[in-house]
Structures are given as C-alpha cells and as structure tokens.
Amino acid sequence: MSDIMTVNGGSIPSNFSAGFAQTAFLSFFNPSTIVTQISGAGSFVVNDGTFPSPTAIMASEVAVTLSGANAIAITGASDTVTAGGSSPYQAFLNGGGSNVLNTGSGQSTVFASSGSATINAGAGSTTVEGSSGSLAFNGGSSSNDLVFAGSGFASMDGGSGGNDTLVGGSFATFINLSGASQDDFAVAGTGITVIDASQTTGGLTISTNPSGVGVLSAIMGSGADTFVGGGTTHTVVQGGSGADVFLFLSNGLPGADTILGFSAKDNIGFEPGLTIKGEAVGTMGDVITLSDGTTITLSGVDHKLFS
Structure with missing residues (x-):
C-alpha cells in the first residue's frame, strides 16, 4: 500500500458527531468524496486545487505541506x-495529540479534539473551537482571530496585530495580549482564567464570563481599556496606566x-437598575456594595468614591 493514495471518504469521528462540526465534516469527508490519504511516515506535499479536495492524515510524526486542500483531517499524533x-x-x-x-x-x-494541539495562525483569519485536549494558540501578526477554549487547559497568545477575540474555557485558560x-x-471562561494585557498600548476590552461564573485575574495595558464585570465571579483586575473604564x-x-x-x-x-447599597473604607480600601449584593473593593483607595 502506498504512503499517499486517494480513497473514498469515511465515517464521522465521534467528536465531530453533532452541530456545526458534523455539518462541516460531512461536506468534505462524505462517502462519495475522493480523499487524499497519508498513512506512511515522512514528509509530503499535497497540491490539489479542485473542490472538494480533502486530505486525511492518518500516520503519526508526519510533516505535510498543503496547497489548495480545503479540508484537513488529522487522525495521527x-x-x-x-x-x-x-x-x-x-x-x-x-x-x-501533540x-x-x-x-x-x-x-x-x-x-480541536481530546488530543493536545498547537495552532500557529498565519496572515488569514483563524477560528478555533477547543475541546477536551490542551490547546496552545499563537496569533498572527495581522490576522483577526476568534478562539474558544474547551474543557482542557488552554494557552492563547493574541499576536502583535489584528483584532482578536479570545474566550476562556471551563478548566484553566491563560490569555496573553500585546x-x-x-x-x-x-473573555473569561467558566473555570479559572488569567489574562495578561500589560504589553498592550491600544484600548481593549476584558470581560468576565457572560454566564456570571468563574474566577478571573487580569492585568490591563497602557491604553484606555474597558473592564466589564458582574455576576457571581471572583475577580482581581489590575488597572493600567491609561484612563480605564470599569463597568x-x-x-x-x-x-x-x-x-x-x-x-x-x-x-x-x-x-x-444596579445601584450602590453601601460604601465603607476598610483596611483593604474603599468597599462598594451594590444592590445585587456584589462587592467591589478599590484596593488602596483611602476615601469613599461616591459619598
């Protein structure tokens, strides 16, 4: 059997058996589609500009360069x-994994799937849907990327350019922006999220998870940044040197x-509708209590901000 050959498309992997992932997978790897299959070791170059031109990589420790392929399925490690x-x-x-x-x-x-993966974004916009495996994402220098961490550990670097949206997952997520x-x-996940934006100079937005749960630690940059908080989250955020807004x-x-x-x-x-219920200066600073029971501690502030 050749290390690279064309075969008919096969069945749907279990982690792509529902939702948009299933629809996308079926559009390329259905039984009537001819697939380029790589099953041996070594380095390969696949050039195919026809549509559809899916490639399935079944072997492990393989280096593949693709040009023109519009779908890639990696089943090796x-x-x-x-x-x-x-x-x-x-x-x-x-x-x-790996x-x-x-x-x-x-x-x-x-x-992504249950195996660990590293994704290095190029000049084009990249969208990533994480899963249970660990995920490392490195943004490009000019691309606009959208990344959702899954239930595994995730490390995301937004890159030096472009407009990125990075969303934490349900386990532990580290997000670096510059x-x-x-x-x-x-956006923080429902698990533990650490966001380091200390090297940013433009105004950015950092938010707790919209569901209102999770733990967030964040450092803002030197631009006019915005922090959006609320819900049952436990958050510690370090303001930057710019004129920041805390909403x-x-x-x-x-x-x-x-x-x-x-x-x-x-x-x-x-x-x-969200009002100040009480305010008092304590050993940690000015503590503001809101009408929903949320407490906001302005660390180091030795006076009441609103009264």
Missing part, C-alpha cells in the same frame, strides 16, 4: 501540518471583585 495558499479551509484535529497546525493566508476554521490593536476582546452588570447574583491601581483618571459605572 505528533504531526506537523502547514497550510499554504490563500484558499479558505477547515481542519479537524482528531488525533492522539499535533501542530500552521495556518496560511486563507481563512481557516479549526475543530500590541497596539484597539479592538482586542478577552459592572448584574445577573441578580452577588460577586466579589477587587480593582488594583484605581486612580483619578479612571471611571466606574453600573448598568441601569
């Missing part, structure tokens, strides 16, 4: 795949938030 060309494509990582995907200049969508982009958006929303349940480095240049606001 420790594979390195580099996508060339500007055509959009979708990648399905169903392997045993796979590396280098995206190209085309728009890409990546579905550069001068003014539209980066980092609090409510889902009807109390949270506990601490703001470090709050100064006269910063502003704090609340959604309509």
Whole structure:
C-alpha cells in the first residue's frame, strides 16, 4: 500500500458527531468524496486545487505541506501540518495529540479534539473551537482571530496585530495580549482564567464570563481599556496606566471583585437598575456594595468614591 493514495471518504469521528462540526465534516469527508490519504511516515506535499479536495492524515510524526486542500483531517499524533495558499479551509484535529497546525493566508476554521494541539495562525483569519485536549494558540501578526477554549487547559497568545477575540474555557485558560490593536476582546471562561494585557498600548476590552461564573485575574495595558464585570465571579483586575473604564452588570447574583491601581483618571459605572447599597473604607480600601449584593473593593483607595 502506498504512503499517499486517494480513497473514498469515511465515517464521522465521534467528536465531530453533532452541530456545526458534523455539518462541516460531512461536506468534505462524505462517502462519495475522493480523499487524499497519508498513512506512511515522512514528509509530503499535497497540491490539489479542485473542490472538494480533502486530505486525511492518518500516520503519526508526519510533516505535510498543503496547497489548495480545503479540508484537513488529522487522525495521527505528533504531526506537523502547514497550510499554504490563500484558499479558505477547515481542519479537524482528531488525533492522539501533540499535533501542530500552521495556518496560511486563507481563512481557516479549526475543530480541536481530546488530543493536545498547537495552532500557529498565519496572515488569514483563524477560528478555533477547543475541546477536551490542551490547546496552545499563537496569533498572527495581522490576522483577526476568534478562539474558544474547551474543557482542557488552554494557552492563547493574541499576536502583535489584528483584532482578536479570545474566550476562556471551563478548566484553566491563560490569555496573553500585546500590541497596539484597539479592538482586542478577552473573555473569561467558566473555570479559572488569567489574562495578561500589560504589553498592550491600544484600548481593549476584558470581560468576565457572560454566564456570571468563574474566577478571573487580569492585568490591563497602557491604553484606555474597558473592564466589564458582574455576576457571581471572583475577580482581581489590575488597572493600567491609561484612563480605564470599569463597568459592572448584574445577573441578580452577588460577586466579589477587587480593582488594583484605581486612580483619578479612571471611571466606574453600573448598568441601569444596579445601584450602590453601601460604601465603607476598610483596611483593604474603599468597599462598594451594590444592590445585587456584589462587592467591589478599590484596593488602596483611602476615601469613599461616591459619598
């Protein structure tokens, strides 16, 4: 049997058996589709510009360069795949782990699985849907990327350019942002999320999880940044050197938030209907209690901000 051959498409891997991932997988790897299959060791170059032109990588420790393929299914382990060309494509990582995907200049969508994966974004916009495996994402220098961590450990680097949206997962997520982009958006997951935006110079937005649960520790940058908090989260956020805005929303349940480095240049606001119930200066600083029971501690502030 040849290490690289064409075969008919096969069945759906278990982790792509529902939702959009299933629809996307079936559009490329259905039984009537001819698939380029790589099952041997070594380095391969696949050039196929026809549609559809899916490639299935079944072997482990394989290096593959793709040009023109619009779908990639990786079922091996420790594979390195580099996508060339500007055509959009979708990648399905169903392997045993330690796979590396280098995206190209085309728009890409990546579905991760239970195996660990490293994704290095190219010049094209990249969307990643994490799963139970550990995920390492490195953003490109100019691409606009959208990344959702799954239930495994995730490390995300937004890159130095482009407008990125990075969303934490249900376990532990570390998000690093840098550069001068003014539209980066980092959202905490329902687990533990650490966000380091200390090297950013443009205004960005950091938010607690919309569901109102999770633990967040965040450092803002030197731009005019916005923090959106509220819910039952436990948050510690370090303000930056810019004029920051701290906005609090409510889902009807109390949270506990601490703001470090709050100064006269910063502003704090609340959604309509959310009011200040009490305020007192203690050993930790000015403690504001909201009508939903949330407490906001302005660490180091030795006076009441609102009274």
